[in-house]
Amino acid sequence: MKTQVTQKPCFKTLLETKSTYLNDNESQVLEKMSEDRKHDYLAGRRSIKELAEKSFGIEPLEITINYNDSKPYFDFMGYRYYCSISHSKSFVASFISSITAKVGIDVEDLTTRHPALLEYIADQSEIAFFDSDQRYISVKIWNIKETALKVDSKQVPISQYRIVDFINNSWCVMNTKTHEKFFVRNLCTDSYTLSYIV
Amino acid sequence: MNKTDFTIDDIRKVLSELFDVGELELDEEYDLSTLIKDSIDLGELVAILKQQYAVEPKDWDGFKTKTTLKEVFNNFE
Numbered sequence: 001m002k003t004q005v006t007q008k009p010c011f012k013t014l015l016e017t018k019s020t021y022l023n024d025n026e027s028q029v030l031e032k033m034s035e036d037r038k039h040d041y042l043a044g045r046r047s048i049k050e051l052a053e054k055s056f057g058i059e060p061l062e063i064t065i066n067y068n069d070s071k072p073y074f075d076f077m078g079y080r081y082y083c084s085i086s087h088s089k090s091f092v093a094s095f096i097s098s099i100t101a102k103v104g105i106d107v108e109d110l111t112t113r114h115p116a117l118l119e120y121i122a123d124q125s126e127i128a129f130f131d132s133d134q135r136y137i138s139v140k141i142w143n144i145k146e147t148a149l150k151v152d153s154k155q156v157p158i159s160q161y162r163i164v165d166f167i168n169n170s171w172c173v174m175n176t177k178t179h180e181k182f183f184v185r186n187l188c189t190d191s192y193t194l195s196y197i198v
Numbered sequence: 199m200n201k202t203d204f205t206i207d208d209i210r211k212v213l214s215e216l217f218d219v220g221e222l223e224l225d226e227e228y229d230l231s232t233l234i235k236d237s238i239d240l241g242e243l244v245a246i247l248k249q250q251y252a253v254e255p256k257d258w259d260g261f262k263t264k265t266t267l268k269e270v271f272n273n274f275e
Contacts, residue, residue, distance in 0.1 A: 036231055088236060113242055114216070120245030142238050157258060158241060 002055040005093040005107055005194050006047060014042035021049045021060040040092075044085040047094040048072070052081070055096065069153065071101065084150065084196070091192050104151035105196040108143045110136045110188070121145060126163045129171075140186070140193050147195040148173035148182035171195075204251045206271045212246050213267075226268040247274065 022030065022045055033041060049060035052074070063074040065083065072083040084095040084105040093107035118127070118138035130137050145161040152161075152175055165172040170183040186195045206226065214221045217233045234240050240261060247253050253274040255261065260273050 034231070036235075108236070108238055113238070114246055116245040116249040117238075117242045120248055121241065139238065142241060146237060157255075 001095070001097045001099065001103070002051055003093065003095045003105060003194075003196055004047065004051045004054075005091055005192065006050075008039075008043045008087065008090055008092045009046070011039045011042070014039065014046060017046075018042060021046045023061050023064055025064050040087045043087060043092040044094070047092045048083050048085055048096065051094045051096055052076075056081070056098075068101075071103075071153070073101070088192065093194055093196075095196055102151050103197060104147045105194070106143050106146040106150060107192055107194045108139050108146075109192055110139055110190070112136070113138045117142070121159055122163070129163060129166060136193070140188065143193045143195045144171045144184050144186055145173055147184045147197055148175070151182055151197045152178075152180065154178075204247075204253045204274065206267065208251055209247065209267070209271050209274075212243065212250070216243060216246065224267055226266065228267045229265050230267055230270055231265045 018027070022042070026045060030038060030041060045065060048065060049063065052058040052063060053060055058076055063076055065072050065074050072085060074081050074083065079098055082097045082101045082103050084103045086093045086106045088107050088109045090109050091107045093105050095103050095105035097103045118141070121138065122141045126141065127137065130140065141163065142158065144163060145158050148161050149158055154175070156177070160176055161173050162176050163171055164174050170185050173182045173184055174180070182197060184195050184197055186193065210221050210224045213219065213224055213233065219233065234243065244255060255273050256275050257273060264270050264273050
């Protein structure tokens with residue numbers, strides 16, 4: 001399993017270099033997109049292909065990212081690689097696993113959010129887990145739960161997930177309807193919070 | 199408050215404060231994907247609307263295809 005998080009390159013740079021990482025099929029998809037979505041699409045493709053090249057020695061133009069049930073993957077030399085991509089305003093994160101399809105990654109910029117967000121996504125028992133550092137707590141809790149939601153693949157409100165424990169350096173997040181549990185690793189820097197399912 | 203009391207002007211007011219955009223700019227066909235870039239932006243909007251107007255989305259998946267102000271408003275109940 002490999003992960004990477006980088007600053008999101010500017011749109012101009014991504015466009016100018018797209019011939020180095022975007023194949024013909026992906027270029028056709030790009031052309032049909034709205035301008036707003038193109039930046040994230042290019043940043044995500046470049047990030048996942050950079051990671052594939054660094055980690056597995058796979059040339060960027062040799063792979064096409066496909067989707068199965070909204071989850072990205074690519075096939076190479078008879079193996080399937082499962083991917084997860086996340087964008088924030090400033091960063092792009094990617095995750096590749098050749099072992100399991102249950103991969104999920106989420107990156108969020110650490111910015112101040114309206115207090116209603118914390119009230120909506122967490123109760124007091126969950127907030128108590130973060131007593132030692134409450135800065136950007138709503139963004140951190142969102143980041144952890146969003147990662148579980150991505151792996152769960154259910155189109156349900158994020159408020160349906162509850163942080164129930166912190167075990168072996170992972171947050172245990174439960175879908176309160178199905179009771180399925182997800183173990184989420186989290187890393188915070190001064191500028192972003194990154195979560196992924198191990 | 200229920201959906202019958204919740205108007206498109208209410209969502210316009212919240213969007214205006216959240217994204218620092220003039221309410222007059224936010225006509226019914228305004229493409230909100232130009233403001234709501236991330237899922238957390240959408241979550242923040244939903245959270246404020248729930249706190250202030252007690253409304254919630256009918257269909258989370260629907261946000262993938264609903265982008266105009268009018269479509270997003272109609273996805274609340």
